[in-house]
Amino acid sequence: xxxxxxxxxxxxxxxxxxxxxxxxxxxxxxxxxxxxxxxxxxxxxxxxxxxxxxxxxxxxxxxxxxxxxxxxxxxxxxxxxxxxxxxxxxxxxxxxxxxxxxxxxxxxxxx
Amino acid sequence: xxxxxxxxxxxxxxxxxxxxxxxxxxxxxxxxxxxxxxxxxxxxxxxxxxxxxxxxxxxxxxxxxxxxxxxxxxxxxxxxxxxxxxxxxxxxxxxxxxxxxxxxxxxxxxxxxx
Numbered sequence: 001x002x003x004x005x006x007x008x009x010x011x012x013x014x015x016x017x018x019x020x021x022x023x024x025x026x027x028x029x030x031x032x033x034x035x036x037x038x039x040x041x042x043x044x045x046x047x048x049x050x051x052x053x054x055x056x057x058x059x060x061x062x063x064x065x066x067x068x069x070x071x072x073x074x075x076x077x078x079x080x081x082x083x084x085x086x087x088x089x090x091x092x093x094x095x096x097x098x099x100x101x102x103x104x105x106x107x108x109x110x111x
Numbered sequence: 112x113x114x115x116x117x118x119x120x121x122x123x124x125x126x127x128x129x130x131x132x133x134x135x136x137x138x139x140x141x142x143x144x145x146x147x148x149x150x151x152x153x154x155x156x157x158x159x160x161x162x163x164x165x166x167x168x169x170x171x172x173x174x175x176x177x178x179x180x181x182x183x184x185x186x187x188x189x190x191x192x193x194x195x196x197x198x199x200x201x202x203x204x205x206x207x208x209x210x211x212x213x214x215x216x217x218x219x220x221x222x223x224x225x
Contacts, residue, residue, distance in 0.1 A: 004154075033211075042117075042199050042215030043155070056210015090154055097211035098143055098203070102154040 002027065004093045004103030012109045013081050021076045021106045023091030029101075031055075031094040032074040034066055037105070038087045049074060050097055078108075086110045114138045117200055117216025126225050130187040134200035134216045137181065141202040141214070144176050146185045149197045149218065158198075159185065162205075190223045197221070 005024045013019050025032050031050040035043035045058035049068035063079045078085055086109050092100035117134045124130055132146075143162050147155035159174035161167045167174045175184040183202070187194055197218040203211055 031211075033213075035213075040119075040217070042115075042201070042217050043213070045210075045212040045214070048210035048212060050210075056212050058212060088152075092213075094211070098205070099145075099157070099160050100211070100213060101157055102147070104154045107152070 004091055004101055006089075006091050006103040006106050008106060009104070010107045010109075012111060014111050015081055015083060017081050017110075018077065018079050019081060019108060021078075021089050021091075021108075023074045023076070023093075023103060025072050025074070025091075025093030026101060029093040029095050030072055031097045032068055032072065033092040033094065033097075033100055034074070034076045035090040035092065035102075036060075036087045037090055043090055046076070048097060055097065081110045083110050114141075115200065115202060115214050115216045117219055119217050119219060121220040121222060123222045123224060124190055126190060126192060126223055128190050128223075130185075130190050130194070130221060130223075132185045132187075132198050132200075132219050132221070134183050134202075135181055136183075136202060136214075138204070138214070139181075140204040140206070141181075142205040143203055143211075144174070144183050145201045145213070146172075146174055147199040147201060148194075149199055151196075155199055192223050192225050195222050 033048040034046040037043040048056040201213040
């Protein structure tokens with residue numbers, strides 16, 4: 001069985017640019033969550049979607065947005081990138097929201 | 112004070128030792144608890160998941176939860192060099208209306224030496 005997949009693996013952007021990160025959940029899972037992990041810290045919750053509806057939002061600015069598609073895949077969008085947005089962005093897949101399985105992450109570097 | 116506290120280590124043990132990893136938390140609403148293993152530059156891998164106080168065993172791993180003390184532990188028996196990684200505790204409230212947001216500790220770096 002395929003696990004959670006994320007794309008791209010790495011990307012480099014400059015300040016002020018926009019980025020879109022993509023996630024495909026485990027087959028049959030209807031919930032996707034997004035987390036930001038900066039070096040040396042645990043992941044921080046950004047969003048959770050269930051059945052295409054936003055179910056939860058963490059303490060992140062409005063520059064961060066997300067959506068979930070009918071096939072349960074998801075996109076995370078970040079506008080007006082700042083240096084501090086450099087991090088590993090993790091997507092987690094879940095059947096109902098609680099037990100979460102993570103993908104390999106997308107490493108974003110903002111220059 | 113952070114809601115979840117975890118000693119970042121590093122923790123170094125010889126191969127075959129029993130490893131004890133711990134987290135404390137302050138939010139009484141947290142009702143489900145997880146342990147993840149994260150290798151360098153990879154995504155976290157779910158090791159253990161429990162709702163209940165008490166012990167849960169899976170192979171060489173035992174998760175222990177004490178809700179009255181707000182304290183959780185992960186024990187690794189017969190540790191192997193391949194167990195060298197960062198171990199993250201995570202927990203959250205059982206409230207589907209606001210999303211199952213996981214609250215993580217900073218992670219404990221473990222090194223198992225041959």
